[in-house]
Amino acid sequence: MKPSILVSWLDMDRLDRMLDSLPATQAAARDALLDELGRAALAEPWEMPPDVVTMNSRVRFSFDGADEEVAMTLTYPKDxxxxxxxxxxxxxxGTALLGLKTGDTISWQRPDGAMFELTVRGIEYQPEREGVFHR
Known part of the structure; x- marks a missing residue:
């Protein structure tokens, strides 16, 4: 069972527009993201909890329960x-991270069919927490 996710309506709107413009060659990625967005609860951007991964967040995460963390910024393809x-x-x-909160773990399938487990360890930067809504 996947954990619940929270997405701002502003990110949802931007992601919907991005998905509408994707070429057919990216159908698998589009479908995976649509599945995630379909189970998302929506929030006002200015009411987004500070521990939720949103677009343009810099997030620390680990794979398969490892102690080693990776820090990356979740980005739109155009950026x-x-x-x-x-x-x-x-x-x-990227699709797996969206909407998770610090401490959440999710199992996800890689393109080769193998599974991985991803855990959010922390959010170094979240635009909403900083009052940045125009990104």
């Missing part, structure tokens, strides 16, 4: 600039 610390929302890990 990807080759920075190794950016993580597209269209990747399996």
């Amino acid at each position: 990807m600039h080759g920075d190794p610390d950016q993580l597209s929302i269209l990747t399996p890990v």
